[in-house]
Amino acid sequence: MSLSPxxxxxxxxxxxxxxxxxxxxxxxxQLQAILxxxxxxxxxxxxxxxxxxxxxxxxxxxxxxxxxxSLPVEKTLANAPHKKGNFFVVxxxxx
Amino acid sequence: MELYRxxxxxxxxxxxxKEISPLxxxxxxxxxxxxxxxxxxxxxxxxxxxxxFKLPPQKNGALCGIPISIKDNICTESLNTECCxxxxxxxxxxxxxxxxxxxxxxxxxxxxxxxxxxEFAFGSSTENxxxxxxxxxxxxDCVPGGSSGGSAAAVASDEAIMALxxxxxxxxxxxxxxxxxxxxKPTYGRVSRYGLIAFASSLDQIGTFTKDIPxxxxxxxxxxxxxxxxxxxxxxxxxxxxxxxxxxxKGLTIGIPQEYFIEGLNSQVKSIxxxxxxxxxxxxxxxxxxxxxxxxxxxxxxxxxxxxxxSSNLSRFDGVQYGYRANSSNLVQMYKKTRGEGFGQxxxxxxxxxxxxxxxxxxxxxxxxxxxxxxxxxxDFDAVFKDCDCIITPTAPTEAFRxxxxxxxxxxxxxxxxxxxxxxxxxxxxxxxxxGFTKAKLPVGLQIMAKPFGEExxxxxxxxxxxxxxxxxxxxxxx
Numbered sequence: 022m023s024l025s026p027x028x029x030x031x032x033x034x035x036x037x038x039x040x041x042x043x044x045x046x047x048x049x050x051q052l053q054a055i056l057x058x059x060x061x062x063x064x065x066x067x068x069x070x071x072x073x074x075x076x077x078x079x080x081x082x083x084x085x086x087x088x089x090x091s092l093p094v095e096k097t098l099a100n101a102p103h104k105k106g107n108f109f110v111v112x113x114x115x116x
Numbered sequence: 117m118e119l120y121r122x123x124x125x126x127x128x129x130x131x132x133x134k135e136i137s138p139l140x141x142x143x144x145x146x147x148x149x150x151x152x153x154x155x156x157x158x159x160x161x162x163x164x165x166x167x168x169f170k171l172p173p174q175k176n177g178a179l180c181g182i183p184i185s186i187k188d189n190i191c192t193e194s195l196n197t198e199c200c201x202x203x204x205x206x207x208x209x210x211x212x213x214x215x216x217x218x219x220x221x222x223x224x225x226x227x228x229x230x231x232x233x234x235e236f237a238f239g240s241s242t243e244n245x246x247x248x249x250x251x252x253x254x255x256x257d258c259v260p261g262g263s264s265g266g267s268a269a270a271v272a273s274d275e276a277i278m279a280l281x282x283x284x285x286x287x288x289x290x291x292x293x294x295x296x297x298x299x300x301k302p303t304y305g306r307v308s309r310y311g312l313i314a315f316a317s318s319l320d321q322i323g324t325f326t327k328d329i330p331x332x333x334x335x336x337x338x339x340x341x342x343x344x345x346x347x348x349x350x351x352x353x354x355x356x357x358x359x360x361x362x363x364x365x366k367g368l369t370i371g372i373p374q375e376y377f378i379e380g381l382n383s384q385v386k387s388i389x390x391x392x393x394x395x396x397x398x399x400x401x402x403x404x405x406x407x408x409x410x411x412x413x414x415x416x417x418x419x420x421x422x423x424x425x426x427s428s429n430l431s432r433f434d435g436v437q438y439g440y441r442a443n444s445s446n447l448v449q450m451y452k453k454t455r456g457e458g459f460g461q462x463x464x465x466x467x468x469x470x471x472x473x474x475x476x477x478x479x480x481x482x483x484x485x486x487x488x489x490x491x492x493x494x495x496d497f498d499a500v501f502k503d504c505d506c507i508i509t510p511t512a513p514t515e516a517f518r519x520x521x522x523x524x525x526x527x528x529x530x531x532x533x534x535x536x537x538x539x540x541x542x543x544x545x546x547x548x549x550x551x552g553f554t555k556a557k558l559p560v561g562l563q564i565m566a567k568p569f570g571e572e573x574x575x576x577x578x579x580x581x582x583x584x585x586x587x588x589x590x591x592x593x594x595x
Contacts, residue, residue, distance in 0.1 A: 029468060036427065036471045037434070037448070038464055039456030048461075052469055054527055059416040059482070065489045072487035073494055075318055075348075076543030077305055082347040096210040100438035109436050112447045 024053045119144035120274045124182045124331045131181050138181035142169045145183050149275045155256055158270035159229045160188055160247040161196055168228045177223030178338050185276035187267050188230035189237055191311035192216050195228055199313055200245035201235040203458030204439040213311020215322055215339045222338045232266030237287050237315045238462045239263050240532045249519055253592040254558050258516040261291030268295040271325045273594060278335055279325040284315050285418050286536025288323045289548035293511035293561020296550045298332050300324045303568045304543035305350035308343030316425035319540040328588050329579040333357035352569055360575035366400030371504035375411035376535055382514045388552035388560045389510045399580050408496040413489045414538040415530060420473050420486035427470030494542045501567040506577055509535050511548040511561030539565055547574045550587040
């Protein structure tokens with residue numbers, strides 16, 4: 022599997038990460054090497070094998086729907102880099 | 117005898133007999149940190165101020181008065197928790213992780229400064245930290261291992277009595293081996309992960325660093341158990357782990373997987389581990405060769421699943437709710453700049469790899485295939501545990517490597533976890549205990565694995581070995 026700088030750029034956009042040209046170049050080469058190693062997985066015989074997405078034999082853990090205390094607004098907003106009143110502030114989304 | 121040198125169980129004994137006061141103990145540990153952390157850098161944000169310790173109000177509890185150090189990715193209410201990443205700069209959690217809550221209830225003293233780690237636990241050397249690398253107390257030019265290298269080095273250098281870390285692919289056991297301390301990764305679901313900042317949710321587990329096995333049991337008694345706040349924690353009764361101590365191992369069967377004693381294993385590490393196995397045989401255990409045939413796929417499976425889960429978990433760091441934010445008048449640009457400037461190189465590498473593995477057209481070839489190979493790896497363990505009580509391997513293929521040696525070659529760095537990763541993929545518990553030293557006077561770790569919820573077997577075997585050897589008592593000179 023080859024991983025072109027264009028693909029890395031595309032994946033970086035999907036991940037919402039801005040990369041410098043040097044970073045893009047370096048990461049492309051490193052990811053290429055890592056993927057080359059990962060291609061070893063193609064040698065494994067997986068016919069008829071089911072996927073393990075979770076290791077425990079549990080599913081749908083439910084609890085009673087009982088109202089309980091949640092974090093107060095001040096505490097929730099305390100770490101926000103930018104806030105106003107009871108809200109997080111972000112750059113304008115709609116013109 | 118300086119108090120900081122003692123184990124928690126020795127200190128609890130002195131505290132209960134009133135030979136020492138909790139304040140004596142705290143000032144001893146504080147002095148030790150002050151005098152040594154300039155060399156080791158086990159703690160972060162400790163510039164120009166001493167570590168402060170807050171005594172909990174409790175006057176009793178299983179760990180009453182014992183100071184405990186916490187990795188920087190476990191939430192401590194109103195104490196900085198930044199995963200050693202620029203993107204979480206200044207983050208003070210609004211709540212305690214369940215393990216912290218339990219420790220406080222048991223009377224433990226939580227240090228106000230956290231231990232160093234690879235950013236978001238991405239790494240095997242504690243070099244990927246925005247606070248600079250931690251140094252191995254046995255040789256300051258070497259890495260302590262990672263990602264929980266700060267916790268391991270703190271316990272090894274007696275800058276901590278005991279510590280918590282997290283283990284996603286070996287992040288407790290490999291640094292425990294490199295630093296010559298006891299490191300336990302419990303069964304997935306044994307200890308609540310509520311308040312652990314997530315890296316890979318199907319693999320992450322909080323675990324312990326201690327100076328010996330009795331301390332590990334003490335700490336596990338406090339932090340284990342089901343938690344309604346963590347839907348993946350399991351409602352299985354917690355045994356009193358202290359009862360596993362002092363038992364003999366006659367009649368136990370130990371499996372030695374041939375796939376772990378191959379090319380790439382350092383010859384000194386190999387013979388030290390073989391001597392340890394011979395010692396266990398002398399103590400009455402039966403030893404047999406076993407096979408875990410899919411071992412060679414563990415690292416590639418891990419770097420698909422671990423990065424895929426990480427890419428999703430780390431999407432929450434976007435400059436809106438907490439931490440670092442770059443300025444921009446455009447929302448998407450703000451995200452991109454914040455993440456571009458806030459994440460370090462290894463975090464970016466893993467997010468990109470994970471996003472790629474999950475992206476359209478590659479999902480089946482990478483992610484789905486990796487999930488299926490994970491099943492094969494788990495099946496290997498199920499088969500071996502049918503007739504073995506535990507499995508023994510080296511914890512790491514080499515002794516601690518030098519700082520800077522692998523930073524430019526991520527693939528080589530990934531391979532240093534080759535013996536620890538399968539355990540996380542299978543969800544089983546494993547412990548690393550000190551079992552000797554190489555010619556360069558660096559510690560070697562012995563890894564013991566057991567079936568799910570088999571922690572008592574780990575303690576039984578590890579304590580039998582510990583009682584017949586002295587490795588855990590040796591201390592680094594720190595120079």
